[in-house]
Amino acid sequence: MNKLEVTEMIMERKRTTGMTWAAIAEAIGMSEVFTTSACLGMNSMPRDKADILVTTLGLPQEAGMVLAEYPTKIFAQQIPTDPCIYRFYEIMGVYGDTLKELIQEKGGDGIMSAIDFDMKVEKVPYPKGDRIVVTMSGKFLSYNQW
Amino acid sequence: MNKLEVTEMIMERKRTTGMTWAAIAEAIGMSEVFTTSACLGMNSMPRDKADILVTTLGLPQEAGMVLAEYPTKIFAQQIPTDPCIYRFYEIMGVYGDTLKELIQEKGGDGIMSAIDFDMKVEKVPYPKGDRIVVTMSGKFLSYNQW
Amino acid sequence: MNKLEVTEMIMERKRTTGMTWAAIAEAIGMSEVFTTSACLGMNSMPRDKADILVTTLGLPQEAGMVLAEYPTKIFAQQIPTDPCIYRFYEIMGVYGDTLKELIQEKGGDGIMSAIDFDMKVEKVPYPKGDRIVVTMSGKFLSYNQW
Amino acid sequence: MNKLEVTEMIMERKRTTGMTWAAIAEAIGMSEVFTTSACLGMNSMPRDKADILVTTLGLPQEAGMVLAEYPTKIFAQQIPTDPCIYRFYEIMGVYGDTLKELIQEKGGDGIMSAIDFDMKVEKVPYPKGDRIVVTMSGKFLSYNQW
Amino acid sequence: MNKLEVTEMIMERKRTTGMTWAAIAEAIGMSEVFTTSACLGMNSMPRDKADILVTTLGLPQEAGMVLAEYPTKIFAQQIPTDPCIYRFYEIMGVYGDTLKELIQEKGGDGIMSAIDFDMKVEKVPYPKGDRIVVTMSGKFLSYNQW
Amino acid sequence: MNKLEVTEMIMERKRTTGMTWAAIAEAIGMSEVFTTSACLGMNSMPRDKADILVTTLGLPQEAGMVLAEYPTKIFAQQIPTDPCIYRFYEIMGVYGDTLKELIQEKGGDGIMSAIDFDMKVEKVPYPKGDRIVVTMSGKFLSYNQW
Amino acid sequence: MNKLEVTEMIMERKRTTGMTWAAIAEAIGMSEVFTTSACLGMNSMPRDKADILVTTLGLPQEAGMVLAEYPTKIFAQQIPTDPCIYRFYEIMGVYGDTLKELIQEKGGDGIMSAIDFDMKVEKVPYPKGDRIVVTMSGKFLSYNQW
Amino acid sequence: MNKLEVTEMIMERKRTTGMTWAAIAEAIGMSEVFTTSACLGMNSMPRDKADILVTTLGLPQEAGMVLAEYPTKIFAQQIPTDPCIYRFYEIMGVYGDTLKELIQEKGGDGIMSAIDFDMKVEKVPYPKGDRIVVTMSGKFLSYNQW
Amino acid sequence: MNKLEVTEMIMERKRTTGMTWAAIAEAIGMSEVFTTSACLGMNSMPRDKADILVTTLGLPQEAGMVLAEYPTKIFAQQIPTDPCIYRFYEIMGVYGDTLKELIQEKGGDGIMSAIDFDMKVEKVPYPKGDRIVVTMSGKFLSYNQW
Amino acid sequence: MNKLEVTEMIMERKRTTGMTWAAIAEAIGMSEVFTTSACLGMNSMPRDKADILVTTLGLPQEAGMVLAEYPTKIFAQQIPTDPCIYRFYEIMGVYGDTLKELIQEKGGDGIMSAIDFDMKVEKVPYPKGDRIVVTMSGKFLSYNQW
Incomplete structure (x- = not known):
């Protein structure tokens, strides 16, 4: 069993049960973004959280171990074509240099970490x-x- | 005179006067992100704001007209290499599908506009x-x- | 069952029954272009329309749910080689800057939406x-x- | 003098005189799209039309000859990044196969010519x-x- | 059954029977180039010719319908490496501009159609x-x- | 003086004198295709022919030596976008495998040389x-x- | 049975019997380089030699016919990464222009054929x-x- | 003065004096291939050899120092198009795996060095x-x- | 059985037994880096070491022979996206020219071998x-x- | 004055004075690698160190300010061709997955920072x-x- 197979199981259970990402995240007590990304195989989930997820969605026991493994984060270096995702790359293309100017004006020569990092998505x-x-x-x- | 030349003039005046982007944005009464992006040639500035900028930084009169022109937003489709900018593309690569899942879970089949759009950068x-x-x-x- | 499998079922039924896209579109009361694009997996069909389609073409019930799902719109970023499709890219290459000049002359700094969008194809x-x-x-x- | 130089002259005269593409097209009695594309160097203008344009915008005589020359239509095969132009490529990516299906359903095995071709842009x-x-x-x- | 499967059947029958493309073309009364290209899936064969081919090579009946379908002409945009095919691309690289110069000198601003087109190959x-x-x-x- | 500069001189003289490629080729007693390709810098012209060309078009003496030099044949490996040239690449994409099938059916395992090669363009x-x-x-x- | 399958059979027999390429080449009376390249599917072997090879390695009879077929020589246009192969591309990158200078200094405007060609590899x-x-x-x- | 400028000077002197690469190589007592590659900027020449070259061709003194500098060997990773050079890449594409098989059969797991390396070109x-x-x-x- | 299959067996046994790379390396008496790279299929392991590994992890006998085979080292020429690996490419991008400057300052015109090479990874x-x-x-x- | 111009000045002074990178680094009391990378424009030098460098090499005063500016780290995403630099990319291609395995075995799910980073080059x-x-x-x- 690998991360791709676990993702497919989760998507299938999600469709059958009608649970939202919001509900799944709440069930395991983690954020929506992190929960979704770990379910899609792009982050490693703490083992105890993974086990709650397995129970919540009725997955096989082994899935908990797989969710906790360290992923190899592979993504296409070509810009994705789906309009919902593409717009974020367009924003980066238009505002990339602006982000660098403002971050380094505020903090000096350096970067914003993508490792010690969190994110939130809301509809307002x-x-x-x-x-x-x-x-x-x-x-x-x-x-x-x- | 074109947008590239105006950007170079602004960068030169900025270095000489020591003004920050924050100060320039305040002077014209617009946000830091929008002001910076328009100064870098990636957005068109309202003509009256552009004229205040010209006075603030002591640029030639024609620069105001150029800042107000509609830019052709050209950016490399290759991922940029500067670490400060690259990290944002890495975030998009890791969380792109997550963003789509959550946006469409909250709003239905659709996208977040990159045209009717604003952004803010802070150090906390x-x-x-x-x-x-x-x-x-x-x-x-x-x-x-x- | 996924969108690709539903598309293959539709193409197979279309070949067997001899129904045209025009006839299918009329049967569900939507436009030819939108109907075709949703059958090819590039748009989500309203659930009630999808159910009529399922009945019309004799597809399995689950296909209606799949047709109504939100697609991930994946297309090659390389220009397609089929001459019938290539010609449209050639038109975009030749007239792309012209379109921008005229749209922005008529509407100001902005774009034509590809989301709030419709299209029609006729032979005259x-x-x-x-x-x-x-x-x-x-x-x-x-x-x-x- | 080459087509690029003539385009720059036209853009400069257009900015100075405030003439729109619509006005230029009307002055020479051709369509907005064709006029704009020929001024941008992507089509050859009939010599008599080119001469009227030269008079209208006060260009040097030689520009008429250059506008009438057969252009080599060079455009990047990478998808352009400017959002106003990109959206049309996104439309082609999403609807390319749909266009082929409908054109060949209506006309048989064949294509829509991009040579014996015309186009119109309106704001409605x-x-x-x-x-x-x-x-x-x-x-x-x-x-x-x- | 699709065009790829029909091509494989034809190649297999061709090997077994020892028939040449020349013989197959003569059997259906069409040119060698067109016959070969349609058998390789790059053109649609008139239905009556396809049916003769089916009889000649002892293919299943459905193959005739498939040969008559309108193909999606997909070919790599990278230059092929096989030396026999590569040499033609080398010729195009060396003589492409020459072809444009001479065609437009003889016919004015325009092109040679690749749709209303035929070709012949001989050994002399x-x-x-x-x-x-x-x-x-x-x-x-x-x-x-x- | 290099081949690019000589090509520009020839194009300028051609425009001024109104001589066609056909006339230039006749003047030096070589074919239209070879003459044009050598003038565009893609072939080396025999020195005596080059000297006649120099006289015919009134070029500086040194141009004859440059036309006779062995060129480095550099061309983009991307397919050109000009429609008049692109159509030939489309033909190669559609008929490349057909050419190989027929050439090797007629001659055995081998190729058509692009070095011991000639070409002709006519309007019929x-x-x-x-x-x-x-x-x-x-x-x-x-x-x-x- | 195709060339890829025959190559795999040969590699498997080679491993089992411990025969070297040198021994195989000697058995059929051809050079090491040509023998190896034909076994790897990049050249067509004369039918009589192929039949000896079939006997030598105990391959099925049909393999002889396949080895004698004309291959489509497909290789990646990206430079290979294996260090043993890469070094040869590095040599070509460093010495490519040198090879052209010396070949054309010795022979005039022309090339070294890759068709009427042979090669030898030795350890000294x-x-x-x-x-x-x-x-x-x-x-x-x-x-x-x- | 850099390596590119020195190469241009050498080419110019070579054309004027009519000296061949063979003659230049003999004058400095090194091989034709190494001499040519160093003159083209792809290798560093021993300082004493470089000084003889400077005298032989009448170059400025500084050229000797430049010829002896360690070059950064930059070459396009795209396969070159000039037919004389391309044929060598075609050979590598066809025989690359063959070279690896034979080198490692003769020497074990390893490579042929491209650093401790020499090459010779002859016409026979x-x-x-x-x-x-x-x-x-x-x-x-x-x-x-x- | 090939190297990929052996790697998968090793990973599976590693997961089941909980052995670390450090422990595996110690068991066969080789370094961590070399042991790991050979297990991942990127180096050939000495036959005797391979046989100890087979015993240690309980692999089938044939795996020892496969581990000792000479690999074809294939890796993507695109920069990998996994952040842990990407950072090393970023370091190479930033410090590549620095490495060349310092290595050649210390050793003259030459390189650091990647063949006669070893590496160590520690956490300090x-x-x-x-x-x-x-x-x-x-x-x-x-x-x-x- | 920009970083590229300062790098060229430094290289020119370095050649004239015969100072090594080692000597320059010692003069400003920083490491060889950091000093070289900052002189090549890939890092920002502390202002006081930059001023010592300016004095040491006799550069114009403004160069100190430029050396202290935050660089935009731009490097080709294509693998460099210079053999001395390429070998490091080859090492990354061969050992990239090994590095990830060992770093994460030792430290858990995470990375080695390329920002809080230092490096040393020695000849032993x-x-x-x-x-x-x-x-x-x-x-x-x-x-x-x-």
Whole structure:
């Protein structure tokens, strides 16, 4: 059993039970984004959380061990074509240099970590139409000089 | 005079005067992210704002007209190599499918607009080390069915 | 059952029954273009329409649910080689900048939406030989300035 | 003098005089799309039309000859990044197979010509917001069998 | 049954019976080039010709219908490596601009059609060694100006 | 002086004098295709022919030596976008395997040489519209077995 | 049975019997390089030699016919990563222009044929450590001028 | 002064004086291949040899120092298009796996060095036409196991 | 049985027994890095070591022979996306020219061998957080001049 | 003045004065690797160190400010071709998965930082020939789970 097979089992159980990602995340007591990403095979889930998930969705026992394994994060280096995902790459293309200018103006020569990192996705009502709000937070790391 | 030349003039004035992006944004009464992106040539600035910027930084009059022109947003489709920018693409690679799952779970078949869109970058103090917080907000758009 | 399998079932039934896309579209009361694109797995069909389609073509019940799911729109970023499709990319290559010039001259800094969008394909008789007429219509969206 | 230089001259004169593409097209009695594309160097303009354009915009005499030359139509095979142009490629990616299905259902094994071709761009008012309408028309060509 | 499967059946029957492409083409009364290309799945064969082919090679009845279907012409956009095919791409690389210069000198701004097109391949004896002669013929199409 | 500069001189003289490639080829007593390709820098011209060309077009003496030099034949490995040239690559994509099948059926395991090679381009009147006829001829070479 | 399957059979028999390429080549009376390349599917073996090979290695009768078929020589256009093969591409990258300079200095405008071609690989003892010696020989071909 | 400028000076002097690579190599007492590659900027020449070259061709004194510098060997990773160079890449594509099989059969798990390496190019008369013979020799290196 | 299958068996046994790479390396008396790379199929293991490994992990006898075979080292030429591996490529991108400058300053025109090479990976405690230390060692090779 | 211009000035002064990287590093009291990388424009140098460098090499005052600026680290995503640099990419291709296995076995799910990072290059005498030893050290970072 590997991460891909566990993802397929989860998607199948999700469809059958009608559970949302929000409900699954709440069941294991972790965030929606992290829970979803670990279920899609892009993060390792703490073993105890993985075991609750296995119980919640009625997965085979071995799935807990697989969810807790360290993934090899493989993704296409070509920009994805699905419009919902593409728009984020377009934002990065348009605002990438802006992000660098502002992060380094605020913190000096360094980066926002993608490892010590968390993210949140919300839908927020708004007079001219609902908005999606994505909040990313990562530790600031300074370049070493030696 | 074109947008590239105006960007170079702004960068030169910024270095000489020591003004930050934060100060420039405040001077024209717009956000840091939008101001920076327009100065880097990736957005068109409202003409009146552009004229204040020209006065603030002591740029030639024509620069105001150029800043207000509609840009052709050209960016490399290869992932950038600068670590500060690359980390955002890594985040998109790891969390792209997660974003789609959660946005469409919350809003139905559709996308977050990258046109009716705004963004904010902050540095937030935190016990284990300062964090960078990036907040994106875009209108939710449903696919048409006809 | 996934969208690819449903598409194959539809193509097989279409070949057996001799129904055209025009006839299928009429049966479910939607446009030819949208109906075809949803049958090819590139759009989600309203559930009630999907159920009529299932009945019309004699597909298994589950196919209705699959047709209504939100697709991940994956397409090659390389230009397709089939001459009938390639010609449209050639048109975009030749007229892409022209489209931008005219759309922004008419509407200001912004774009034609590909989400709030519809399209029509017709064959029109003409003295020197029939012509294909393709009509696209998308909402004009202005860039946000904040 | 080459086509690129003439395009730059036209853009400069257009900015100075404030003439729109619509006005330029009307002055020479040709369509907006064809006029714009020829001014951008992607089509050859009939010599007499080119000469009217030269007079209208006050260009040097030689520009008329250059506008009438047969261009080598060079465009990047990578999908352009500007959002206004990208959306059309996204439409082609999503609807390319649909176009082939419907054109060949209506006309048999063949294509829509991109040579014997014309196009129109309009902004159309609409209750929920203005729409951009693009209409393409090309001669249907059947594959030869010999 | 699809075009790929029919091609494999034809190749297998061809090997077994020892029939050449020349013999197959003669049997159905069409040219060698067109017959071969349709058997390789790159053209649609007229239904009556396809039925003769089916009889000639002893293929299953359904193969005739498949041979008559409109193919999606998919070919790699990378230059092929087989030396016999590569040499033609080398010729195009060396002589592509020459072809454009001479075609447009003879016919004005336009192209040689690849749709209303035919081709012939011959081996011709010659004192210093046999030569391969390839003859292509396509309708000249003028660019539309509107 | 290099081949690119000589090509630009020839194009300029050609425009000024109104001489066609056909006339230039006749003046030096070589074929249209070879003459054009050598003038475009893709073949080395025999020195005596090059000197006649220099006289005919009134080029500087040194140009004759440059035309006779052995060129490095550099061409993009991406398929060109100009429709007049692209159509030939489309033909190669569609008929490449057909060419290999027929050449090797006629000659055994081998290729058509692109070095011991010549080509001809003609416009031929035809009831349904003029046709372009391209004739290629190359020596058949057998693979060595040792 | 195809060339890939025959290659796998040969590799399997080679491993079982412990025969070297040198021994196989000697058994059929051809060179090591040609024998190996034909066994790997990159050349067509004369039918009588193929039949000896079949007997020598105890392959099924049909394998002889397959070894004698004309291969489609498909190889990746990306540089291979295996260090033993990569080094040869590195040599070509460093010495490619040198090879052209010296071949054309010695033979005039032309090439070394890769069709009328043979090659030899030897290990030669040498005081500072054994050396690999690769010798390539191909017919010189002059460009045609017509 | 850099290596590219020195190469251009050498080519210019070579054209003016009519000296061949063979003559230059003899003058400095090194091989044709190494001399040519160093003159083309792909190898560093021993300082004393470089100084003889400078005298022989009448180059400025500084050129000797530049020829002796360690080059950064930059070459396109795309296969070159010039037919004379391309044929060597075709040979590598066809015979790359064969080379690995034979080198490792003779020497064990290892490679032929491209650093401790030399090469020779000759034209050899032959009844059916002259042949080009290229001989490469590199030290055999075994993989370390630790 | 091939190297990929042996790798999968090893990974499966490793998971079941809970043995670390460190323990496996110690059992066969080789380094961690070399042992791991050979188990992943990227190096050939000495036959006697391979046989100990087979015994240690309870693998089938044939696996020993496969581990000792010479691998074809195939790896993607695209930069890998897994963050743990990507960081090393980022280091190479940032410090590649620095490495060349310092190696050639210390050793003259030459390279560090990747064949006569070894490597070590350690985790080292450190006040501000543990560090990973990677040590590479390769023989210095001088370019040949001949 | 920008980083590229400062690098060129440094290289020019280095050549004139004959100073090594080792000497420059010692003069400013930083490591060889960091000093070289900052001089090549890939790191920002502390302002006081930069000023010492300016004095040491006799550069214009402004160069100190430029050396201290935060660089945009741009490097080709294609693997470099220079053999001295390529070998390190080859090592990464061969040992990349090994590095991940061992780092995560020692530290859990995480990475070695390329930001909080340092490196050392040495030449070490050894009986069978000098060796290059490269030592990298980066902070271990654990993935966040939230």
